[in-house]
Amino acid sequence: MSHTMQPKKKRRSKALLPIMGLALAILLGVVAYMLAPLALKGVGSINEEWRARVYQTDNPLTPQDEAQEFQPNFDYLVAGVLWVFLLGFAMMLVAAATGPMPEKETLKMIGPSPADKKAYAKQLKKDLRAAKKRAKQRK
Numbered sequence: 548m549s550h551t552m553q554p555k556k557k558r559r560s561k562a563l564l565p566i567m568g569l570a571l572a573i574l575l576g577v578v579a580y581m582l583a584p585l586a587l588k589g590v591g592s593i594n595e596e597w598r599a600r601v602y603q604t605d606n607p608l609t610p611q612d613e614a615q616e617f618q619p620n621f622d623y624l625v626a627g628v629l630w631v632f633l634l635g636f637a638m639m640l641v642a643a644a645t646g647p648m649p650e651k652e653t654l655k656m657i658g659p660s661p662a663d664k665k666a667y668a669k670q671l672k673k674d675l676r677a678a679k680k681r682a683k684q685r686k
Contacts, residue, residue, distance in 0.1 A: 572634060579629035586625050 591598035659666035 575633045576630050580626045583626035
């Protein structure tokens with residue numbers, strides 16, 4: 548008696564995914580922090596009132612383009628907004644690259660929990676209709 552054994556599918560280890568996600572979030576935080584001064588320069592170039600709010604005012608005699616820094620709270624705020632935007636974009640790319648989860652099909656086959664009485668009764672009625680339909684087709 549011979550039966551063919553199907554080779555077991557190698558399951559990919561998912562133990563490092565949280566660590567890679569954390570590393571990606573930290574990396575995007577560093578990138579956002581480095582891009583924040585450029586974004587603040589862009590905001591300052593749009594409107595003179597915004598420029599006055601964004602830059603620190605150390606000495607009024609100093610020319611504006613010499614040794615002026617951004618106010619730290621604006622720098623951190625813009626870095627935080629950029630980080631959230633970059634993280635959202637990265638999550639969207641990762642979700643598009645991974646595709647749908649194959650486990651969802653299995654979860655759909657399981658059906659609702661017996662604790663959810665309405666959903667369970669609805670599933671039972673649906674199964675009963677499907678069984679009657681199959682019985683009619685057999686006759």
